[in-house]
Amino acid sequence: MDYSQFLVMKQEIGLLAVFLIVFLYDTFMPKRSLGALGTVSSVLFALFVAYGFCPSVFDSPVETAFSGMYATSAVIANIKTILNIGALIVMIQAMRWADQDLVRIRRGEFYELLLTTLFGMYLMISARHFLLFIIGLETASLPLAAMVAFDKHRYESREAAVKYVLTAVFSSAIFLMGLSFVYGLTGSLYFGKIATALMMGDGINALLVVALAFVISGIGFKLSLVPFHLWTADVYQGAPTPVTSYLSVISKGAAAFAFLVVLWQVFGCVYTFAWEWMLYALIILTITIGNLFAIRQRNMKRFLAFSSISQAGYIMLGVIAFNGMGMAALMYYILVYIFSNLAAFGVIGAIENNSGKVNMEDYNGLYKTNPRLAFTMMLAMFSLAGIPPFAGFFSKFFIFTSAINQGSVAIYVLVLIALINTIVSLYYYLLVVKAMFISDEESTVATFRSACSERFALWICVGGILLLGVVSCIYNHLLEISF
Amino acid sequence: MFSNILIYFVVIPLIMLGGLALCRNIKQIRAVAVVGALALTALSVWLLLDYMQLRAAGNTAPMLYTDSWSWFGPLNINLAVGVDGISVAMLILSSIILLTGSFASWKINPLPKEFFLWLVLLSTGVFGFFISIDLFTMFMFYEVALIPMYLLIGVWGSGNKNYSAMKLTLMLMGGSAFLMLGLIGIYYHSAPEGQPLTWNLLEIVNNASIDKGWQYFLFPMTFVGFGVLGAMFPFHTWSPDGHASAPTAVSMLHAGVLMKLGGYGCFRVAIYLMPEAAQDLAWIFLILTGISVVYGAFSACVQTDLKYINAYSSVSHCGLVLFAILMLNTTAMTGAIMQMLSHGLMTALFFALIGMIYGRTHTRDIRLMGGLMKIMPFLAVCYVIAGMASLGLPGLSGFVAEMTIFVGSFEHADMFHRVFTIVACCSIVITAVYILRVVGKLLFGPVQDEHHLSLTDAEWWERTSTVTLIISVAAIGCFPNFFADLIKFTFSPSIFAVIGMN
Numbered sequence A: 001m002d003y004s005q006f007l008v009m010k011q012e013i014g015l016l017a018v019f020l021i022v023f024l025y026d027t028f029m030p031k032r033s034l035g036a037l038g039t040v041s042s043v044l045f046a047l048f049v050a051y052g053f054c055p056s057v058f059d060s061p062v063e064t065a066f067s068g069m070y071a072t073s074a075v076i077a078n079i080k081t082i083l084n085i086g087a088l089i090v091m092i093q094a095m096r097w098a099d100q101d102l103v104r105i106r107r108g109e110f111y112e113l114l115l116t117t118l119f120g121m122y123l124m125i126s127a128r129h130f131l132l133f134i135i136g137l138e139t140a141s142l143p144l145a146a147m148v149a150f151d152k153h154r155y156e157s158r159e160a161a162v163k164y165v166l167t168a169v170f171s172s173a174i175f176l177m178g179l180s181f182v183y184g185l186t187g188s189l190y191f192g193k194i195a196t197a198l199m200m201g202d203g204i205n206a207l208l209v210v211a212l213a214f215v216i217s218g219i220g221f222k223l224s225l226v227p228f229h230l231w232t233a234d235v236y237q238g239a240p241t242p243v244t245s246y247l248s249v250i251s252k253g254a255a256a257f258a259f260l261v262v263l264w265q266v267f268g269c270v271y272t273f274a275w276e277w278m279l280y281a282l283i284i285l286t287i288t289i290g291n292l293f294a295i296r297q298r299n300m301k302r303f304l305a306f307s308s309i310s311q312a313g314y315i316m317l318g319v320i321a322f323n324g325m326g327m328a329a330l331m332y333y334i335l336v337y338i339f340s341n342l343a344a345f346g347v348i349g350a351i352e353n354n355s356g357k358v359n360m361e362d363y364n365g366l367y368k369t370n371p372r373l374a375f376t377m378m379l380a381m382f383s384l385a386g387i388p389p390f391a392g393f394f395s396k397f398f399i400f401t402s403a404i405n406q407g408s409v410a411i412y413v414l415v416l417i418a419l420i421n422t423i424v425s426l427y428y429y430l431l432v433v434k435a436m437f438i439s440d441e442e443s444t445v446a447t448f449r450s451a452c453s454e455r456f457a458l459w460i461c462v463g464g465i466l467l468l469g470v471v472s473c474i475y476n477h478l479l480e481i482s483f
Numbered sequence B: 001m002f003s004n005i006l007i008y009f010v011v012i013p014l015i016m017l018g019g020l021a022l023c024r025n026i027k028q029i030r031a032v033a034v035v036g037a038l039a040l041t042a043l044s045v046w047l048l049l050d051y052m053q054l055r056a057a058g059n060t061a062p063m064l065y066t067d068s069w070s071w072f073g074p075l076n077i078n079l080a081v082g083v084d085g086i087s088v089a090m091l092i093l094s095s096i097i098l099l100t101g102s103f104a105s106w107k108i109n110p111l112p113k114e115f116f117l118w119l120v121l122l123s124t125g126v127f128g129f130f131i132s133i134d135l136f137t138m139f140m141f142y143e144v145a146l147i148p149m150y151l152l153i154g155v156w157g158s159g160n161k162n163y164s165a166m167k168l169t170l171m172l173m174g175g176s177a178f179l180m181l182g183l184i185g186i187y188y189h190s191a192p193e194g195q196p197l198t199w200n201l202l203e204i205v206n207n208a209s210i211d212k213g214w215q216y217f218l219f220p221m222t223f224v225g226f227g228v229l230g231a232m233f234p235f236h237t238w239s240p241d242g243h244a245s246a247p248t249a250v251s252m253l254h255a256g257v258l259m260k261l262g263g264y265g266c267f268r269v270a271i272y273l274m275p276e277a278a279q280d281l282a283w284i285f286l287i288l289t290g291i292s293v294v295y296g297a298f299s300a301c302v303q304t305d306l307k308y309i310n311a312y313s314s315v316s317h318c319g320l321v322l323f324a325i326l327m328l329n330t331t332a333m334t335g336a337i338m339q340m341l342s343h344g345l346m347t348a349l350f351f352a353l354i355g356m357i358y359g360r361t362h363t364r365d366i367r368l369m370g371g372l373m374k375i376m377p378f379l380a381v382c383y384v385i386a387g388m389a390s391l392g393l394p395g396l397s398g399f400v401a402e403m404t405i406f407v408g409s410f411e412h413a414d415m416f417h418r419v420f421t422i423v424a425c426c427s428i429v430i431t432a433v434y435i436l437r438v439v440g441k442l443l444f445g446p447v448q449d450e451h452h453l454s455l456t457d458a459e460w461w462e463r464t465s466t467v468t469l470i471i472s473v474a475a476i477g478c479f480p481n482f483f484a485d486l487i488k489f490t491f492s493p494s495i496f497a498v499i500g501m502n
Helices: A003-008 A010-028 A031-051 A074-098 A107-126 A130-148 A155-186 A191-199 A206-223 A232-238 A241-266 A268-295 A300-321 A324-355 A371-385 A391-405 A409-438 A452-470 A473-481 B005-022 B026-056 B085-104 B112-131 B135-146 B148-156 B161-188 B201-207 B212-229 B238-245 B248-273 B275-302 B306-325 B330-361 B377-390 B397-410 B415-444 B450-454 B460-478 B480-499
Strands: A063-065 A070-072 B064-072 B077-083
Touching: A003 A010, A003 A063, A010 A031, A010 A074, A010 A107, A031 A074, A031 A107, A070 A074, A070 A107, A074 A107, A074 A241, A074 A324, A074 A452, A074 A473, A107 A130, A107 A241, A130 A155, A130 A241, A155 A191, A155 A206, A155 A232, A191 A241, A191 A268, A206 A241, A206 A268, A206 A300, A232 A241, A232 A300, A241 A268, A241 A300, A241 A324, A268 A300, A268 A409, A300 A324, A300 A391, A300 A409, A324 A371, A324 A391, A324 A452, A324 A473, A371 A391, A371 A409, A371 A452, A391 A409, A391 A452, A391 B135, A391 B161, A409 B148, A409 B161, B005 B026, B005 B064, B005 B077, B005 B112, B026 B064, B026 B085, B026 B112, B026 B480, B064 B135, B077 B085, B077 B112, B077 B135, B085 B112, B085 B248, B085 B330, B085 B460, B085 B480, B112 B135, B112 B148, B112 B248, B135 B148, B135 B161, B135 B201, B135 B248, B148 B161, B148 B238, B148 B248, B161 B212, B161 B238, B161 B248, B201 B248, B212 B248, B212 B275, B238 B248, B238 B306, B248 B275, B248 B306, B248 B330, B275 B306, B275 B415, B306 B330, B306 B397, B306 B415, B330 B377, B330 B397, B330 B460, B330 B480, B377 B397, B377 B415, B377 B460, B397 B415, B397 B460, B397 B480, B460 B480
Parallel strands: none
Antiparallel strands: A063 A070, B064 B077
């Protein structure tokens, strides 16, 4: 075996290095220096994020390793960097929470598990063979279950972990079932070979549709597309806030991109035959039901859970577009979504850490007591709702533009449905704004000063929300490298 | 980039935003707001004169001061700016109303800083919209102008403000959902096969490549999208509630300027880019806008809240703008633009006065007030002038605009247009009914409330605000030719080449 092949996996190696240092630091450093663990991991990880912008990674050429099981390219390297940025913000946001009495003793594990799941997502994105894909998927899911259970002193956290682990396992099983059909039809698990077999016309029959239904529902669970979303709200509510934010942006973003790669590269030639209509129905259901359920939520984390379900529907518009613009728009959407959603979760986390309050009523009059947090939250809500000049407007606009580029009348109808849904979503996002700015009941959250780490993370998010859209070179770059 | 004069219409509000953020007390806030608004007014007046000079010198390009800076290059999205007569007129209108609105909110409470921040953000959107000729930037500014309304009404409004703010925002954003689909659709049909697609209005007009089938789909999308903001029946219901709940300056800006965004957009995007569909489908929207005109006027007759009366009257007058645009001929369209100017100024004056009266009497119910002419003669006289402008007294702006519109509409000789023109004409009479009813009751009737006798007349900032508006209204009424000339050049080279009418 040619060991130089490992050098293709630059980002994986980098991530492992960060992981090892954090692990060794956690294990062998004296107890009094463990207080700096969060800072150390964040700084290390920040260096690693910066590494993603080195030319050798940033403009990474198309390369494969391990007889084609692993692939990398500029797009793949960039989506990994995008996920890294999100993970870094989560790590910074988590510092305050990880310093709590009941969590402190295990905080090393939090960072280690987080890096492990990220590693699994890398594999998922880079996999060009379903075996590696499954390994990545499992590496990403199982540590996440442990992270969900991290507040094990709280009943909801344990309950959420059980729900998460059961759905994760169940969805993997369904996914594997679908794969076995695909293997039976085409005789291979290599992405390329399956695609070639399908291109030749092998195995294009009803069973393929069944197989794809299994594959799509398997990943649909991870993405919490409707009707596979039932776990989402409970898990989001029960998990510790940093874990929820990680689940809602990083895990979702990675799964969305992997989904795109699988559908386009493996099943691209059966687009109209097998999966366009399936995805079409899923998108309509996801956006609509996610939105309608979000309206009634009073708990902020459940609220954002349903909002993230509908956002996943918008992300899928980039997949159904089936063109280079769709890929760019999807990556850009994920990037913007990371910043907007993490800003919202950052505020929720800060308030939760200080007062333990997570209900929308508790936010009444927040602008009077904590104007900066309220302002940040408002920016996040506007960005999620797609209001210019904030980044969310641009990402929504581009994802719609890319979908319509596909050209069929059905797509126009789909986009119209999605657009009408943005009005519904605007309604519930405005409910939060209303609570903070307009409702003038006695505020239930007293004025407080949030921790330095929380503020720093929120500043990054605010910067992203304000700049990502207006600074056009980011989207232009993504469009350039997309295929 | 900064050598183009138009860009300053966005730069100045942005500087104002920065300045406001640094302000420490109410005096500084007022100073920033007034200085900024004055600068914008001066800039727009200078633009008007320079524009007229260029036109007089024989420049017949459809848009002047055009410039384009690449933004999202691969999608051909540019920051493209350019103005013609209509945009110049709208820029003047906006800056005057921003200026008078700032004076009218001299004593805004609570949170004056936030109020002005949102107000200026709203105007950034408005100015940006009027200078853009790139559909993407245009749409972006359009939405920037819409969202601050929610907080402006929700925080500083009165009455059923939560409901109104939400209704207004959702309905307008609903309109822009259709609009967004329409614009993206236009983009994908903006150039013939093989040529680069474009968002630039002028290029799309030149390419004329949207085939008729697509026009039938995209025209209603964009027309309804903008029409919601233009208070087209049956999408006008946000307007009465929204205007009634909004604070004074916001009502002024919203009725005076924002509703013009709707009319302007209908003309600039829907009709300008898809003239063929416009000709074929105009009748549907003529019926709807015809209903707006008459229904709005009738509704105003039965209201007792001053703001509701004026809001319904706005529905009627703005309906007339869309009505005239859909007549698709030069005279009516000139009338439409003048009506936009006239209604903008007049309704801003109305809302300013209502705000001032409300600030003193703490009621807007006409049944609870009376005899204000004795108590606050200055405001009362202004109110009469605004009323006269609204019902079309010669010498004031309303007469010129409505006259032109109806003359233009009557150029169509067929039964359908004739009938609807006559129906719309009736609105003038109905307008007289509700205006005179209010004037009689509110200003000349017996004093209803003893406490009102101790009220004071207008302060200097209120006088500044109203006098500026009255002068503008009278200027249009006395020198209609000047404005007709300003608008005239807009039509000759561009749109009629496409529509191929008179």
